Amino acid sequence: MSSAVLVRAAGLGVVIGRRRVVEGIELTVSRREIVTLIGPNGAGKTTLVRAILGLLTPQFGSVERAPGLTIGYMPQRLQLPPNLPLTVRRFLTLTATTTATALAEIAEELAITQLLKVPMHGLSGGEHQRVLLARALLRAPQLLVLDEPVQGVDVTGQAELYALIGRIRDRYQCGVLMVSHDLHLVMASTDQVVCLNRHICCSGHPESIRHHPAYLELFGQPATARLALYTHQHDHAHTIHGDVVAQRSSGSALHD
Numbered sequence: 001m002s003s004a005v006l007v008r009a010a011g012l013g014v015v016i017g018r019r020r021v022v023e024g025i026e027l028t029v030s031r032r033e034i035v036t037l038i039g040p041n042g043a044g045k046t047t048l049v050r051a052i053l054g055l056l057t058p059q060f061g062s063v064e065r066a067p068g069l070t071i072g073y074m075p076q077r078l079q080l081p082p083n084l085p086l087t088v089r090r091f092l093t094l095t096a097t098t099t100a101t102a103l104a105e106i107a108e109e110l111a112i113t114q115l116l117k118v119p120m121h122g123l124s125g126g127e128h129q130r131v132l133l134a135r136a137l138l139r140a141p142q143l144l145v146l147d148e149p150v151q152g153v154d155v156t157g158q159a160e161l162y163a164l165i166g167r168i169r170d171r172y173q174c175g176v177l178m179v180s181h182d183l184h185l186v187m188a189s190t191d192q193v194v195c196l197n198r199h200i201c202c203s204g205h206p207e208s209i210r211h212h213p214a215y216l217e218l219f220g221q222p223a224t225a226r227l228a229l230y231t232h233q234h235d236h237a238h239t240i241h242g243d244v245v246a247q248r249s250s251g252s253a254l255h256d
Contacts, residue, residue: 013060072141125152
């Protein structure tokens with residue numbers, strides 16, 4: 001692999017039961033690159049992430065990681081017992097080996113300093129996601145893996161969190177692999193978008209359509225919402241299970 005490449009999946013396929021959850025995946029994440037996986041529920045996004053993290057073994061293909069690669073992982077959402085007396089500070093230091101200085105710096109950067117003494121069960125959706133992000137950053141990762149980082153966050157909070165992720169990439173010089181369940185919402189500063197529906201349907205740089213009527217109807221003025229619709233082409237169709245059923249002529253269309 002090139003020295004800039006952090007992780008590479010080649011011909012990756014995962015079978016659960018008798019079902020191929022993902023197949024034929026070719027994916028590369030490099031330093032200072034943000035790659036976003038988009039696709040419908042059941043498309044295999046989380047399964048692909050778990051295979052890349054080494055949490056499950058693919059039946060086909062391979063995953064190659066840079067030697068000594070440090071990964072920070074942010075799950076979709078962590079469910080904790082509501083009666084567990086666990087403060088944010090204690091949660092962040094349970095498994096991570098860190099210094100008080102590093103914790104203070106990351107807490108300030110993510111605007112959670114005032115939350116360190118707050119019980120985890122008392123956090124809002126956006127606060128909870130920032131704490132999970134802080135936990136991933138305490139590993140000083142070379143690769144940051146974020147599985148639906150804006151889950152449970154309102155649209156305004158999503159824009160702020162996406163912008164924060166972009167700043168983190170720039171500051172830490174890390175690669176970012178991010179998952180979204182929504183086919184229409186992707187981060188405006190994403191370098192590479194991969195549309196997944198068990199296999200890779202298409203990939204490329206997101207196109208800016210901030211003046212498109214559909215974008216303005218959903219998000220208002222583009223200057224205030226750092227989200228964009230991703231326009232791309234497919235040369236095939238899927239059943240509800242994700243199987244390819246027919247070829248079709250290519251043409252510009254919003255994926256829906």
